[in-house]
Amino acid sequence: MRNSFAIAMAVLVTxxxxxxxxxxxxxxxxxxxxxxxxxxxxxxxxxxxxxxxAGAAGAGPAQTDGACxxxxxxxxxxxxxxTLEERPERITTLNPSAAQTLWELGVExxxxxxxxxxxxxxxxxxxxxxxxxxxxxxxRVVNTExxxxxxxxxxxxxxxxxxEQGLTVYHFPAAxxxxxxxxxxxxxxxxxxxxxxxxxxxxxxxxxxxAAEERTAGVDRPAALYPLGGGYVAANDxxxxxxxxxxxxxxxxxxxxxxxxxxxxxxxxxxxxxIIVTDPEAPILDQEPYASTTAGAEDGYVVMNVNxxxxxxxxxxxxxxxxxxxxxxxxxxxxxxxxxxxxxxxNEDESxxxxxxxxxxxxxxxxxxxxxxxxLLARRD
Numbered sequence: 001m002r003n004s005f006a007i008a009m010a011v012l013v014t015x016x017x018x019x020x021x022x023x024x025x026x027x028x029x030x031x032x033x034x035x036x037x038x039x040x041x042x043x044x045x046x047x048x049x050x051x052x053x054a055g056a057a058g059a060g061p062a063q064t065d066g067a068c069x070x071x072x073x074x075x076x077x078x079x080x081x082x083t084l085e086e087r088p089e090r091i092t093t094l095n096p097s098a099a100q101t102l103w104e105l106g107v108e109x110x111x112x113x114x115x116x117x118x119x120x121x122x123x124x125x126x127x128x129x130x131x132x133x134x135x136x137x138x139x140r141v142v143n144t145e146x147x148x149x150x151x152x153x154x155x156x157x158x159x160x161x162x163x164e165q166g167l168t169v170y171h172f173p174a175a176x177x178x179x180x181x182x183x184x185x186x187x188x189x190x191x192x193x194x195x196x197x198x199x200x201x202x203x204x205x206x207x208x209x210x211a212a213e214e215r216t217a218g219v220d221r222p223a224a225l226y227p228l229g230g231g232y233v234a235a236n237d238x239x240x241x242x243x244x245x246x247x248x249x250x251x252x253x254x255x256x257x258x259x260x261x262x263x264x265x266x267x268x269x270x271x272x273x274x275i276i277v278t279d280p281e282a283p284i285l286d287q288e289p290y291a292s293t294t295a296g297a298e299d300g301y302v303v304m305n306v307n308x309x310x311x312x313x314x315x316x317x318x319x320x321x322x323x324x325x326x327x328x329x330x331x332x333x334x335x336x337x338x339x340x341x342x343x344x345x346x347n348e349d350e351s352x353x354x355x356x357x358x359x360x361x362x363x364x365x366x367x368x369x370x371x372x373x374x375x376l377l378a379r380r381d
Contacts, residue, residue: 068195074187077173078159084168087193088147092128094136094155097311098172099124101188102150104315105197113144120307138162148191152312175312177242178209185314201314208318209246212325216248219332222300224249225272226309227284231261239312247324249274264289273298274331276324278306302327 072084092113093099099118116131118124130140136158153174182202189198226234234240235256244251252270267289275295285296308316
């Protein structure tokens with residue numbers, strides 16, 4: 001078992017691929033999708049117990065006053081004007097990031113369909129599973145008889161076929177930062193008539209970000225990397241990069257954008273001190289090129305919950321920034337403790353040299369010289 005400074009356990013072993021690159025080898029990190037690094041990917045069957053959104057499911061009251069009323073006309077990422085004549089009572093989500101947000105806003109009782117990767121949410125198993133082998137099943141979504149379908153960016157291919165069936169679909173743009181997640185949360189709150197809950201959720205999220213930044217303000221920022229498997233990493237212009245930065249790390253892939261595939265040589269040259277993993281056993285640190293980095297040599301890793309880290313949703317930001325920033329602080333403390341121990345050992349060795357072994361040696365030599373001098377003088381006389 002590795003000696004990790006990680007302070008949180010993940011609920012996963014591997015993750016499913018949604019609209020991204022080819023799957024990775026055993027022990028690899030999650031793969032990526034167009035919405036993020038398997039932005040809505042989840043553990044494989046049997047990977048661990050289901051968990052709910054910590055401390056927030058059902059917490060926010062749904063707003064029904066005129067400021068958040070209906071009818072509503074909004075334009076989505078496709079340029080389509082989405083019209084809602086009244087508050088939607090039956091909502092289907094195509095990806096768990098949208099589902100997580102609805103749970104966070106306290107309107108989960110109106111959700112009738114979710115993807116199979118939303119199973120970690122409390123009560124999600126009671127909703128219809130609308131997933132196909134890849135993406136959403138048009139037939140299953142239609143069968144939920146939704147008033148509104150929420151389609152995050154990674155579900156772009158499903159939007160057209162669902163609209164052809166006469167369904168009202170709102171398509172979100174990709175979330176590339178924490179502010180994008182806040183905007184997405186506000187939009188969902190507006191669409192479902194829960195504006196107050198959305199505002200409260202965003203306030204909690206930004207409070208967590210501020211706390212993470214304050215927590216790590218006085219520590220050295222470790223060079224960090226979130227590998228996704230197959231050389232793919234989370235780079236700049238991603239919500240994960242925003243989480244890493246807010247949590248006190250320097251993303252060594254910041255010179256790249258989105259989720260690039262880096263060569264072994266580039267990863268070795270970047271030499272991260274800290275690897276972000278989603279498997280408590282961190283098998284990727286035993287694989288090259290990561291095993292030859294400082295992080296691999298010194299077991300520098302933090303375990304994150306994939307249900308949060310890989311989904312662009314407010315609870316993901318809250319939990320991930322808290323976990324990662326605490327790990328950065330702990331890493332700094334461990335480093336300072338190791339330095340202090342090394343200095344103490346050095347001081348003890350020097351003290352022993354001043355009073356011990358070397359002094360008698362000098363005395364013996366001095367005595368021998370004195371005897372020699374005495375003998376020479378005696379001979380001269």
